[in-house]
Amino acid sequence: MNVGxxxxxxxxxxxxxxxxxxxxxxIILVFVLHFILLSIPYITTSxxxxxxTTIHNLCNYYLFHVVKGAPWExxxxxxxxxxxxxxxxxxxxxxxxxxxxLQIVPVVLFFIASFYTKYDKTHFLINLATMLLAVVPxxxxxxxxxxxxxNRY
Amino acid sequence: xxxxxxxxxxxxxxxxxxxxxxxxQTNKPGDDNNRTSDHRNREEFEETPTxxxxxxxxxxxxxxxxGWLRDFLRHIVVFTRSKQISYECFYTRNLYTRIxxxxxxxxxxxxxxxxxxxxxxxxxxNWTFKFSGKKIPSINLGSYNYLGFAENQxxxxxxxxxxxxxxxxxxxxxxxxxxxQRYVKELESLxxxxxxxxxxxxxxxxxxxNALNIPTLAGKGDLILSDKLNHVSLILGARLSGxxxxxxxxxxxxxxxxxxxxxxxxxxxxxxxxxKKILIIVEGVYSMEGSLCKLPEIIxxxxxxxxxxxxxxxxxxxAIGSRGRGVVDYWKVDPNxxxxxxxxxxxxxxxxxxxxxxxxxxxxxxxxxxxSACYSSSMSAPIVQQIISALSIIxxxxxxxxxxxxxxxxxxxxxxxxxxxxDMGFIVYGNNNxxxxxxxxxxxxxxxxxxxxMLKRDCAVVTVGFPATLLTESRVRFCISAGHTxxxxxxxxxxxxxxxxxxxxxxxxxxxxxxxxxxxxxDYDKEYTS
Numbered sequence: 001m002n003v004g005x006x007x008x009x010x011x012x013x014x015x016x017x018x019x020x021x022x023x024x025x026x027i028i029l030v031f032v033l034h035f036i037l038l039s040i041p042y043i044t045t046s047x048x049x050x051x052x053t054t055i056h057n058l059c060n061y062y063l064f065h066v067v068k069g070a071p072w073e074x075x076x077x078x079x080x081x082x083x084x085x086x087x088x089x090x091x092x093x094x095x096x097x098x099x100x101x102l103q104i105v106p107v108v109l110f111f112i113a114s115f116y117t118k119y120d121k122t123h124f125l126i127n128l129a130t131m132l133l134a135v136v137p138x139x140x141x142x143x144x145x146x147x148x149x150x151n152r153y
Numbered sequence: 154x155x156x157x158x159x160x161x162x163x164x165x166x167x168x169x170x171x172x173x174x175x176x177x178q179t180n181k182p183g184d185d186n187n188r189t190s191d192h193r194n195r196e197e198f199e200e201t202p203t204x205x206x207x208x209x210x211x212x213x214x215x216x217x218x219x220g221w222l223r224d225f226l227r228h229i230v231v232f233t234r235s236k237q238i239s240y241e242c243f244y245t246r247n248l249y250t251r252i253x254x255x256x257x258x259x260x261x262x263x264x265x266x267x268x269x270x271x272x273x274x275x276x277x278x279n280w281t282f283k284f285s286g287k288k289i290p291s292i293n294l295g296s297y298n299y300l301g302f303a304e305n306q307x308x309x310x311x312x313x314x315x316x317x318x319x320x321x322x323x324x325x326x327x328x329x330x331x332x333x334q335r336y337v338k339e340l341e342s343l344x345x346x347x348x349x350x351x352x353x354x355x356x357x358x359x360x361x362x363n364a365l366n367i368p369t370l371a372g373k374g375d376l377i378l379s380d381k382l383n384h385v386s387l388i389l390g391a392r393l394s395g396x397x398x399x400x401x402x403x404x405x406x407x408x409x410x411x412x413x414x415x416x417x418x419x420x421x422x423x424x425x426x427x428x429k430k431i432l433i434i435v436e437g438v439y440s441m442e443g444s445l446c447k448l449p450e451i452i453x454x455x456x457x458x459x460x461x462x463x464x465x466x467x468x469x470x471x472a473i474g475s476r477g478r479g480v481v482d483y484w485k486v487d488p489n490x491x492x493x494x495x496x497x498x499x500x501x502x503x504x505x506x507x508x509x510x511x512x513x514x515x516x517x518x519x520x521x522x523x524x525s526a527c528y529s530s531s532m533s534a535p536i537v538q539q540i541i542s543a544l545s546i547i548x549x550x551x552x553x554x555x556x557x558x559x560x561x562x563x564x565x566x567x568x569x570x571x572x573x574x575x576d577m578g579f580i581v582y583g584n585n586n587x588x589x590x591x592x593x594x595x596x597x598x599x600x601x602x603x604x605x606x607m608l609k610r611d612c613a614v615v616t617v618g619f620p621a622t623l624l625t626e627s628r629v630r631f632c633i634s635a636g637h638t639x640x641x642x643x644x645x646x647x648x649x650x651x652x653x654x655x656x657x658x659x660x661x662x663x664x665x666x667x668x669x670x671x672x673x674x675x676d677y678d679k680e681y682t683s
């Protein structure tokens with residue numbers, strides 16, 4: 001595969017989110033996105049926050065729950081091919097630190113966005129919808145579930 | 154297995170029980186800690202600075218984002234080089250190929266202390282290579298040539314070539330059929346004497362020694378406790394055996410004791426029967442970290458809980474210890490305390506193959522029932538003769554003290570090199586005495602930059618990154634040899650100093666940063682010649 005692989009880790013996808021600095025970088029990237037949106041002149045603060053949460057949640061949903069398999073030629077002989085990234089984290093163990101962190105971030109963003117949009121009805125509905133899209137598939141009850149056979153293979 | 158976890162995802166509640174169990178440990182303070190925390194034996198693993206970790210992850214994030222963009226464009230626009238777009242090749246396509254020219258570099262000479270690296274040029278950004286015809290003579294800092302026996306002149310190679318005239322190159326047979334030659338018998342008895350054990354058996358391939366003999370020793374109903382950073386051959390052997398595998402944190406004796414206690418108390422999974430045996434697998438020197446295993450503490454734990462110990466001395470035999478006998482010699486423990494000594498002939502003896510040594514009844518059992526002994530062809534004559542000659546030199550049987558001089562030269566070189574790197578401000582992992590010297594780089598672009606810049610300055614080094622190491626811990630790994638002279642090491646250190654300044658590799662917060670010219674060389678030279 002690659003140079004001198006000295007570790008026996010079968011799927012690097014299961015552990016790289018636990019590395020040092022990843023959580024901090026994730027939060028930094030969200031704020032960088034927000035600042036980029038804020039610098040566009042015709043967008044108000046509330047629209048910027050709603051856009052940030054929406055883009056973050058949509059990317060979150062796509063990367064964690066739609067894309068399956070791992071971007072490496074793993075040595076687990078294809079076992080992870082049918083699992084989404086969320087299901088591969090920590091080899092399927094639920095309620096680890098990384099999983100709790102990733103479940104909390106959309107909720108916190110929802111609170112911040114609700115505050116900055118002054119609890120306006122339309123913004124609330126949009127933020128709530130995308131937050132549910134990002135948080136609900138992460139529940140343990142949905143582990144391995146493919147509703148209506150979408151994305152099964 | 155993964156699918157079992159799909160059936161019933163293990164919750165972190167069970168893991169909390171593990172933490173509770175680990176509080177019941179009985180390590181008396183100051184027990185064997187005196188030996189392992191001795192000053193000469195210091196191991197350093199300085200923590201990654203947070204800003205470096207963030208920049209590293211940002212680097213990988215930007216590269217991945219660009220990779221997604223490029224894949225999207227490849228999908229909608231047909232490039233001239235459109236390959237089949239699959240997700241498994243994402244990393245290879247978008248990250249590995251960008252720096253592919255620093256890996257798998259072909260060489261054109263004996264991989265001794267100096268090596269000729271063949272220069273390659275690429276017109277299409279590393280997708281294809283052409284040889285430019287030029288050979289770069291460079292100092293070899295990547296070969297596991299610890300005692301300098303990788304040479305094509307000298308007594309070892311002369312005797313190896315002469316043995317071809319007597320025995321021919323191959324026996325064309327397995328050990329059990331017509332392949333049991335007398336030179337293999339001589340090698341095994343010599344190796345058993347070298348390690349101060351009862352008996353030894355040799356195999357043709359070091360990886361296969363681990364992968365095919367652990368299934369012989371362990372099976373269903375056994376427990377294997379292996380270090381997290383064990384080599385792939387040990388992990389493959391453990392998986393092939395069918396035993397239950399638990400990993401403990403690297404060199405963490407408290408974690409190992411907690412695992413032992415938990416395993417003995419709860420027994421086998423589901424049936425709760427007692428384990429048939431417990432096998433602890435560790436390595437002497439870990440090749441990616443440069444750390445030594447804490448053998449005295451492991452032996453104490455093993456005796457207390459009645460487990461068996463398997464030590465893989467691939468990188469430490471010949472290179473560690475005052476007489477070159479490996480970690481057993483380094484820690485001055487009784488060889489009879491370790492059930493299985495395993496090692497390879499590839500690193501310090503300049504040959505190929507592996508061995509397993511221990512008590513006679515275990516080795517006899519392996520001779521009869523190991524897959525590797527039954528089915529693989531027996532070792533070839535010049536290879537075995539090279540090992541026998543190297544062993545005779547190391548043990549002093551050839552009448553000179555060349556062997557002892559090589560061992561001392563290696564120890565001097567290692568001390569000299571490590572001290573100067575640490576004093577210059579680089580983060581260097583590992584034990585002060587290990588000949589494997591990993592220097593941290595962290596960022597993915599520096600992997601390529603350091604390799605190319607060092608090659609421009611005539612030093613051939615090995616740089617490794619994710620996924621061979623952890624995400625934020627890419628490193629350049631120097632392997633010091635007894636064949637390196639002081640001038641070669643000075644040249645390499647000067648090159649590393651310049652490259653470290655160019656690429657800014659001086660991360661250490663504990664040690665102050667110095668340039669090469671600011672160091673007090675008289676001090677190091679005095680220590681070198683002593």
